[in-house]
Amino acid sequence: MDLKISGKKALVLGASRGLGAAIAHALAAEGVLVYAAARTIDAMAAVPNLRPVQVDLADEQSVSDLIAKLQQEGGVDILINNTGGPKAGPAMGQTRDAWQSAFQMMATSIFAITDALLPMMIEKRWGRILTIGSSGVVQPIANLALSNGVRAAIAGWSKTLASEVARHGVTVNMILPGRIDTDRVRELDTIKADKTGSSVDAVQAASRNEIPIGRYGRPEEFAAVAAFLVSEPASYINGSSIRVDGGMIRGL
Template sequence: MDLGISGRTALVLGGGGGLGGAIARALAAEGANVAVADIDPRAADRTAKSVEESGATAMALAWDLGQPGSVDAHISSVEGALGPVDILVNNTGGPPPSAVLDQDPELWLKHFQSMVLSVITITDRVAPLMRTRGWGRIITSASSGVIAPIPGLGLSNALRGSLLGWSKTLAREVAADGVTCNVVVPGRIGTGRTQYLDRAKAEREGRSVEQTAAESVASIPVGRYGEPREYAAAVAFLASTRASYITGSVIRVDGGLIASL
């Protein structure tokens, strides 16, 4: 299936990680030019290199989403090298495991900036030109905790949840201009973040990582963790011309994990 995005410019935040890297490669495989942004410049470079090795055009950006003043400069560099952003993938890192009560307000502010306000600011920067051009895709990667809050991930549940209301509202504001906005929710995907959370849970509960991971797998109807490429395939489809009538939606890529309707 031709997704119709050859020659489009995609900006993938968190593109040096497991999910972000897979998304960047999936978009590149469809002919998109990809800007890979990550707080770790070496990780961004690795992903960009893998994209270029596939024959696509890529650029790497060392980008700390906690620094709001850098947004315009980074977007301008993407526009100068690859052209206006047609596809924005808002994929941010997650906060450490935590309760909700008794967290330092400064901790809330720090992660609100990097996980929520950064997404809003970057989208505000690229969306006007998408609307002018009559085409755009804004895809925000969240967490299963936005549907069924995950015990021990208080900051993540609360902050990522706010992006659902934002994305749904934005979708209605820009739909008539050919711009779609959707949220993609990963379940347990086999990435470094998932391994980190398994280790943290094992330490809290005084169990082995193997026991914790086995219990997690047992809760997934398909009986395994997802692969990053499976998640990336869903994002690539939402970025496509084929998905022009899908907007304001929350798409689960979870192997059946989330039990709620």
């Protein structure tokens, strides 16, 4: 299928590893000029159509600098909002600072970036905003209270924005990963193993048993769905949260 996005420009946040890196490479392969943004860009592979840019989403000035750079270069057509996850932990006992820090990194930063880049999409009457969430938006994940809470707020923002900008040719969606085989998921598996006294292999085996497909997803599988959602053929998908979880989430 021709996604009809060759020649478009995209900003992919959190593009140095994991899901962000997979999406950045998938879009670059489609002929999209990708601004691959991350805190550390030195180790990024040299890939055609991929242009590394540095940003720290927890730093307001760094976010402002990124916005200014992209505005100077005419904005982007596609925005992939992807942030790292906060520390694992329960809802009880979280400090005010922990909540504020998580919200700044995961929510406030992407709200500001999206708001700044939207006018240029609206002017072109074409744009795609895709935010990477978590299965915890639908089914909260134990011991990930900060992530569950902040990502739920982002889901509400995304759905609201979708109804405001669709008439201008801009779609806004979320994509919700389940257990995708990334560094972040492996880190969480290790934390769970340490907490429960189990081996990492045992934790992963138990997780696979909860996934109807029977395995963790591959980053490139997730990226393929993301690439479709920001394509021209996906122009009638708006305000949706698409699960890529192998059937793990049991709710409707």
